[in-house]
Amino acid sequence: MGTALIYDEEMTKYKLLWVDPACKIEVPERLSVSYEALVRTGLSDRCVSVPPREASDAEILLVHSEEYLEGVKKTPHMTLEDLKEFTLQYGDVYFHPNIYHCAKLAAGSALQLVDSVMTGKVRNGMALVRPPGHHSMRSAASGFCVFNNVAIAARYAKQKHGAERVLIVDWDIHHGQGVQYCFEDDPSVLYFSWHRYERQKFWPNLRESDYDSVGKGSGAGFNVNVPWNEVGMENSDYLSVFCHVLLPVAYEFCPDLVLVCAGFDSAIGDPEGEMCATPDIFAHLTHLLMNLAGGKLCAVLEGGYNLTSLAQSVCQTVQTLLGDPLPQLANLRSPCESALESLQCVRSVQRRYWSILKHAGKTATDSATTDVSTKLIKLAKAEEEKAETAEDERSQEEKVWPEPAERLRPPVCSVSVLPDDAACPDGLKRLVSSKDLGPLLVSRIRNRSMEDAGDADGVATFSRLYTLIEKMRTNEVPSPSTGLLCGNGVALVPDVAAAVDLNCFHSSSFRVLVVCVGKEELNYATADGKMLVVQISGEDKEEQKGKYYIPVCLKKGCGDTVGFIQAVFGLLLPLGYEYDPGLVLLVRMPGSGVGDCMWQQLIGLLKGFAKGHTLVLMQTNDGACMGPTASALLGHPAPPLQELLTPLPDDGGALERMRERLQADWKMLQTTVSSGN
Ligand SMILES: COCC(O)(O)CCCCCNCCCN
Numbered sequence: 001m002g003t004a005l006i007y008d009e010e011m012t013k014y015k016l017l018w019v020d021p022a023c024k025i026e027v028p029e030r031l032s033v034s035y036e037a038l039v040r041t042g043l044s045d046r047c048v049s050v051p052p053r054e055a056s057d058a059e060i061l062l063v064h065s066e067e068y069l070e071g072v073k074k075t076p077h078m079t080l081e082d083l084k085e086f087t088l089q090y091g092d093v094y095f096h097p098n099i100y101h102c103a104k105l106a107a108g109s110a111l112q113l114v115d116s117v118m119t120g121k122v123r124n125g126m127a128l129v130r131p132p133g134h135h136s137m138r139s140a141a142s143g144f145c146v147f148n149n150v151a152i153a154a155r156y157a158k159q160k161h162g163a164e165r166v167l168i169v170d171w172d173i174h175h176g177q178g179v180q181y182c183f184e185d186d187p188s189v190l191y192f193s194w195h196r197y198e199r200q201k202f203w204p205n206l207r208e209s210d211y212d213s214v215g216k217g218s219g220a221g222f223n224v225n226v227p228w229n230e231v232g233m234e235n236s237d238y239l240s241v242f243c244h245v246l247l248p249v250a251y252e253f254c255p256d257l258v259l260v261c262a263g264f265d266s267a268i269g270d271p272e273g274e275m276c277a278t279p280d281i282f283a284h285l286t287h288l289l290m291n292l293a294g295g296k297l298c299a300v301l302e303g304g305y306n307l308t309s310l311a312q313s314v315c316q317t318v319q320t321l322l323g324d325p326l327p328q329l330a331n332l333r334s335p336c337e338s339a340l341e342s343l344q345c346v347r348s349v350q351r352r353y354w355s356i357l358k359h360a361g362k363t364a365t366d367s368a369t370t371d372v373s374t375k376l377i378k379l380a381k382a383e384e385e386k387a388e389t390a391e392d393e394r395s396q397e398e399k400v401w402p403e404p405a406e407r408l409r410p411p412v413c414s415v416s417v418l419p420d421d422a423a424c425p426d427g428l429k430r431l432v433s434s435k436d437l438g439p440l441l442v443s444r445i446r447n448r449s450m451e452d453a454g455d456a457d458g459v460a461t462f463s464r465l466y467t468l469i470e471k472m473r474t475n476e477v478p479s480p481s482t483g484l485l486c487g488n489g490v491a492l493v494p495d496v497a498a499a500v501d502l503n504c505f506h507s508s509s510f511r512v513l514v515v516c517v518g519k520e521e522l523n524y525a526t527a528d529g530k531m532l533v534v535q536i537s538g539e540d541k542e543e544q545k546g547k548y549y550i551p552v553c554l555k556k557g558c559g560d561t562v563g564f565i566q567a568v569f570g571l572l573l574p575l576g577y578e579y580d581p582g583l584v585l586l587v588r589m590p591g592s593g594v595g596d597c598m599w600q601q602l603i604g605l606l607k608g609f610a611k612g613h614t615l616v617l618m619q620t621n622d623g624a625c626m627g628p629t630a631s632a633l634l635g636h637p638a639p640p641l642q643e644l645l646t647p648l649p650d651d652g653g654a655l656e657r658m659r660e661r662l663q664a665d666w667k668m669l670q671t672t673v674s675s676g677n
């Protein structure tokens with residue numbers, strides 16, 4: 001299924017008609033520049049073009065009051081003076097004779113997107129709209145917004161398409177207070193927003209934008225605010241919040257639909273956000289949401305005022321929605337102190353509402369908690385001083401960042417290495433040609449992995465595996481012999497443990513992340529850091545052997561979905577981002593007990609690393625899950641993990657303690673302010 005793109009140049013036909021410093025950044029070129037970038041890069045041609053439509057009164061009244069709508073309806077006929085007068089009643093927004101028309105088109109575009117996705121016409125999509133929406137309230141315009149496009153879309157999805165749970169992810173750098181107010185007592189809509197806050201000193205300067213606004217009444221826990229109390233946040237800060245807050249909660253919420261308030265003023269270069277995250281981060285943020293709700297994701301443009309980073313970020317988002325392999329995120333640093341402070345505060349208030357966070361931020365004793373809070377106050381004071389001085393420096397420097405690297409484009413194929421008698425699943429290309437392996441390698445394979453040295457078929461399979469690895473390593477160009485641009489693959493091998501051993505022959509030139517699901521003993525060489533092995537099993541392994549072998553024990557085995565998801569988001573993904581491998585080797589040990597849905601989710605998530613170069617190894621007699629494996633490798637969204645809706649008491653405490661122990665070596669595992677320094 002495809003990706004919808006909604007755009008109409010009509011929405012560029014309104015602008016600021018008078019002087020207002022607060023509004024001058026919201027210009028029509030924001031929309032045209034974004035669309036032109038999609039055209040120039042060939043991405044728009046790959047999308048399903050869906051026309052916008054005007055939202056009806058009834059649809060607008062799903063969120064807004066009659067009196068507000070009646071007022072806005074009068075603006076097309078107003079004189080310039082009347083428009084100024086009308087505007088004065090609201091903050092940081094402007095009206096124009098054509099803005100009502102555009103506001104109906106913007107809201108209608110979001111509804112068209114919801115229809116296209118909920119009816120299965122497309123898998124996901126993006127609407128490029130103006131005016132944006134997330135600040136507008138029931139009876140008030142605010143922050144360049146007239147109608148709350150995404151809030152209307154959420155109510156519409158519930159009413160027209162019977163969606164029971166809708167997740168709204170707001171990665172715009174401003175707090176979408178309009179969305180928060182709309183759903184704060186509604187447990188069927190989970191609103192997540194991060195935003196520049198600076199301890200309430202940043203617009204819209206609301207006390208209720210802080211982390212302790214968790215929703216009200218039956219909506220308690222369904223509002224998640226992550227305040228950024230400093231500018232300059234980077235990719236690692238954003239990814240930490242996704243891994244340690246948003247994703248665990250989102251998976252437990254198990255939405256039927258994901259709506260994104262896709263504002264790109266959170267990207268580097270933006271005058272409003274003053275953050276340092278690069279445009280390619282949105283490829284990863286989008287990807288990390290794409291296995292929720294069976295892939296049903298609607299992104300609706302909100303803010304973004306640096307036309308260069310806006311256009312680049314929009315392209316990164318759309319290219320990921322289309323399913324292209326992700327860019328590698330270079331040199332992540334550890335989350336900064338201020339981000340860790342926010343992370344710790346959010347997790348500590350939200351853990352009483354989300355069982356998956358139940359063990360979050362568990363401090364040893366109360367005194368530790370007060371220590372941390374006094375430390376936070378000291379930290380805040382220090383920031384105050386620093387903020388005053390830094391203010392002027394910052395405004396001078398112009399941010400520069402590298403153009404995002406060209407990403408792999410189709411045809412990137414999924415290949416399979418199978419025993420001759422095994423059927424090749426639809427969509428996968430069978431690798432049959434295997435280059436002649438030198439006698440040395442053959443003998444090494446034989447005596448490493450073949451009980452029966454005469455097993456020609458086994459050697460043939462291994463040699464094909466070797467070919468597959470070679471293809472992935474040198475994948476930048478389609479191979480001359482097969483024309484294949486080898487993206488990922490699956491191999492059924494006679495002896496999985498030996499195959500992993502085989503791999504350590506070849507990982508000399510780049511890092512391999514080895515994810516083992518199941519309990520078999522593996523022999524690998526990890527001391528040199530060329531391999532990071534994370535083994536998830538039900539076995540209580542003896543202490544980990546050094547930094548590069550991390551045994552994760554799930555007391556209730558790999559069939560425990562809550563524990564598995566906690567291990568994936570709390571440990572595996574942060575480790576993967578920090579380790580930044582060139583290849584991911586996912587090994588499914590026989591008898592692991594992992595469920596097919598969880599297995600597909602795992603493959604889907606791991607494809608975010610190493611430009612999608614994932615090699616799945618399974619034992620020949622484990623071929624039953626070849627179907628789900630092939631589906632995930634081909635990029636089909638994984639089915640929702642319904643079990644998370646009624647989580648059983650888990651042993652997340654053990655995982656939390658393990659994470660705290662490992663964070664000395666792995667900084668992306670941090671979720672609290674380091675009490676040490
Ligand atoms: C949903 O609209 C997208 C948005 O969140 O980016 C709107 C931001 C309004 C920012 C208003 N203050 C501007 C002060 C000038 N420095």
Ligand SMILES: [Zn+2]
Binds near residue numbers: 172173174303
């Ligand atoms: Zn914004």
